[in-house]
Amino acid sequence: MAGPARPSLADATRGRILFGGDYNPEQWPEEVWHEDVRLMKEAGVNTVTLGVFSWAKLEPRPGAREFGWLDRLMDLMHEHGIGVVLATPTSSPPPWMGRLHPETLPRDENGQIEWWGSRQHFSHSSETYRRYAAAITEDLAARYGDHPALTMWHINNEYCTYDWGDEAARTFRAWLQRKYGTLDTLNEAWGTAFWSQGYDGWHEILPPRRAHYLKNPSHVLDFKRFTSDMLLECYVMERDIVRRHTPHVPVTTNFMPMWVGQDAWRWAEQEDVVSVDLYPDPRDPLGAQHGALVQDMTRSQAGGGPWMLMEQAAGPVNWRGVNHPKPRGLNRLWSFQAVARGADAVCYFQWRQSRQGAEKFHSGMVGHAGEHGRTYQEVRRLGRELAALGHELAGRHIEADIAVLFDWNSWWASAQDGRLSSEVDLPEVVRSWHRALWEANLTTAFAHPEHDLSPHRLVVVPQLYLLTDAAIDNLLACVRGGGTLVSGFMTGVADEDDRIRPGGMDARLRDLFGIRTLHEWWPLDAGEEVECDGPRGVFRGTLWSEEIETADADEVVPYKGGELDGLPAVLRKGRAWYVSTLPEPAELRALLSRVAADAGVRPVLDGLPGGVEAVRRGDVLFVLNHGREEVTVDVPDTHRDLLTGATVTGSLSLGRYGVAVLKPSP
Numbered sequence: 141m142a143g144p145a146r147p148s149l150a151d152a153t154r155g156r157i158l159f160g161g162d163y164n165p166e167q168w169p170e171e172v173w174h175e176d177v178r179l180m181k182e183a184g185v186n187t188v189t190l191g192v193f194s195w196a197k198l199e200p201r202p203g204a205r206e207f208g209w210l211d212r213l214m215d216l217m218h219e220h221g222i223g224v225v226l227a228t229p230t231s232s233p234p235p236w237m238g239r240l241h242p243e244t245l246p247r248d249e250n251g252q253i254e255w256w257g258s259r260q261h262f263s264h265s266s267e268t269y270r271r272y273a274a275a276i277t278e279d280l281a282a283r284y285g286d287h288p289a290l291t292m293w294h295i296n297n298e299y300c301t302y303d304w305g306d307e308a309a310r311t312f313r314a315w316l317q318r319k320y321g322t323l324d325t326l327n328e329a330w331g332t333a334f335w336s337q338g339y340d341g342w343h344e345i346l347p348p349r350r351a352h353y354l355k356n357p358s359h360v361l362d363f364k365r366f367t368s369d370m371l372l373e374c375y376v377m378e379r380d381i382v383r384r385h386t387p388h389v390p391v392t393t394n395f396m397p398m399w400v401g402q403d404a405w406r407w408a409e410q411e412d413v414v415s416v417d418l419y420p421d422p423r424d425p426l427g428a429q430h431g432a433l434v435q436d437m438t439r440s441q442a443g444g445g446p447w448m449l450m451e452q453a454a455g456p457v458n459w460r461g462v463n464h465p466k467p468r469g470l471n472r473l474w475s476f477q478a479v480a481r482g483a484d485a486v487c488y489f490q491w492r493q494s495r496q497g498a499e500k501f502h503s504g505m506v507g508h509a510g511e512h513g514r515t516y517q518e519v520r521r522l523g524r525e526l527a528a529l530g531h532e533l534a535g536r537h538i539e540a541d542i543a544v545l546f547d548w549n550s551w552w553a554s555a556q557d558g559r560l561s562s563e564v565d566l567p568e569v570v571r572s573w574h575r576a577l578w579e580a581n582l583t584t585a586f587a588h589p590e591h592d593l594s595p596h597r598l599v600v601v602p603q604l605y606l607l608t609d610a611a612i613d614n615l616l617a618c619v620r621g622g623g624t625l626v627s628g629f630m631t632g633v634a635d636e637d638d639r640i641r642p643g644g645m646d647a648r649l650r651d652l653f654g655i656r657t658l659h660e661w662w663p664l665d666a667g668e669e670v671e672c673d674g675p676r677g678v679f680r681g682t683l684w685s686e687e688i689e690t691a692d693a694d695e696v697v698p699y700k701g702g703e704l705d706g707l708p709a710v711l712r713k714g715r716a717w718y719v720s721t722l723p724e725p726a727e728l729r730a731l732l733s734r735v736a737a738d739a740g741v742r743p744v745l746d747g748l749p750g751g752v753e754a755v756r757r758g759d760v761l762f763v764l765n766h767g768r769e770e771v772t773v774d775v776p777d778t779h780r781d782l783l784t785g786a787t788v789t790g791s792l793s794l795g796r797y798g799v800a801v802l803k804p805s806p
């Protein structure tokens with residue numbers, strides 16, 4: 141029986157787009173707070189996140205509570221109609237905790253302690269840490285649960301700590317006991333017969349600490365699963381506390397995009413609102429595509445519905461080697477891109493740029509230049525535009541005929557030492573495939589390999605090295621049910637325990653793709669290329685190639701020259717495609733465009749100039765110019781541009797970083 145309906149982002153947006161950011165006013169004298177509120181209102185800020193790193197301020201000594209400053213802020217926000225996403229401060233324990241309870245500090249692989257003095261120095265497995273985290277969460281929820289400014293709970297911040305210490309060793313063993321039941325099962329699953337690793341007692345098992353040579357990959361894989369699970373336990377513990385006090389208030393925790401430590405599919409199921417922090421590099425020529433990928437993934441984790449951009453930067457970050465500001469207009473463009481791809485909240489780290497501390501060179505919505513600075517001026521324009529448009533957009537879903545499959549387990553298993561090529565990085569491979577779809581203006585969702593794939597006509601697997609039996613059944617069912625499947629290299633190689641499947645690839649998948657024998661994998665060096673004799677001419681493949689023999693493929697693109705001359709590089713059997721190298725970008729785009737067309741999937745708009753992105757959110761069409769030159773875009777039918785009020789018939793001009801938000805005219 142389904143439980144009571146959970147609150148959602150809609151409970152916080154109430155038909156608007158949320159606009160605002162992390163607000164850390166404890167850094168400033170109180171007179172600045174009043175100045176902040178004035179500027180927030182001018183900029184259309186309707187939400188702030190308070191308290192993310194406030195633990196030492198709230199609990200300066202064990203068990204003490206200092207809520208007065210937060211009371212005043214909550215009241216101030218409410219007085220000015222600004223909603224508060226209230227954070228639990230548990231990502232950064234106060235110095236006293238590490239001093240009094242050293243077991244709360246995590247240890248790295250080499251046994252070194254991660255000391256206080258930065259942030260996120262907690263062991264997910266420490267009972268003491270969890271007890272203190274629960275207590276402060278309980279008191280915050282009791283105190284502010286009824287506060288009229290409260291709109292959402294933000295648990296912790298970017299859960300990302302690993303721990304190889306003794307606390308983690310204890311919970312790791314318990315986790316393994318739950319998973320395997322007996323040591324025999326564990327020994328079998330980990331293949332400990334190799335290299336004399338057989339365990340004779342649970343107490344012998346450690347987190348995979350620094351070792352002489354390559355570690356057992358199944359051990360490492362389970363440790364990654366365990367770490368994600370332990371962090372999730374910490375989140376769920378706090379979530380359940382705030383839920384008990386405020387069942388009507390939605391709960392989130394902010395993801396880092398495609399972060400390796402968190403199986404975000406599983407985490408998203410435990411959230412009312414899926415939120416992400418997104419910081420593309422303004423100098424990256426593919427920054428917009430990186431944004432689109434993260435946005436597509438976050439929306440998919442939110443079940444295709446609205447999601448929250450919890451953090452972005454109004455200008456430079458401070459954690460790259462060189463940190464570039466955003467050129468004029470780019471912050472607006474990338475913010476609209478997020479809304480186009482389903483965000484109902486556009487927020488920043490942070491409201492006012494710090495003058496001290498580790499992030500004083502990281503931009504804020506109000507920069508060091510203050511209210512007359514370009515950054516704030518652009519923020520203000522954007523906030524006003526979003527305020528005017530919000531009711532037309534909030535809550536709308538996005539339909540995607542294409543799903544790209546991604547799975548953390550497969551990533552963890554494929555990213556280990558002892559593999560054939562350290563050049564192959566799964567996120568980069570996924571980026572290449574998503575880029576091809578993005579450049580072809582084919583709207584894309586992401587899915588887990590065991591999700592229901594029937595809503596998608598085309599399923600794209602950039603690479604899934606590890607596939608469970610259930611996932612393989614799912615892929616087969618997808619093709620049997622009329623779907624089209626395209627897979628990149630090194631898919632279906634290992635089972636759930638990271639055991640190589642006989643034949644180097646699951647037999648049913650080999651049969652599906654028309655592969656009789658996979659003789660050898662032929663990884664390529666950095667910069668090495670193979671040539672393939674494609675229907676549109678010769679193209680280059682990079683990263684990888686395979687020595688495959690086919691029996692019954694319907695279509696083959698062979699390798700040309702070299703050791704693999706004449707053997708299939710790309711093959712198709714029915715509606716299943718296998719691509720054994722990474723084709724150069726234009727070729728991958730052409731291939732996926734053809735496969736999509738064959739599957740009856742159309743781009744959002746035809747004939748778009750390069751660098752122009754089009755996305756349909758509900759019946760609203762977004763057209764975004766990622767270039768600096770003016771472009772003309774053909775748009776069928778008649779629309780009204782919600783930003784300018786202009787009627788658009790037939791075609792549209794967009795200047796540098798231009799945005800159009802088009803609604804069909806009746």
Ligand code: GAL
Pocket residue numbers: 297298417419451457458489499502
């Ligand atoms: C995020 C974090 C913020 C801030 C920001 C800087 O990872 O949640 O607190 O550090 O990065 O880009």
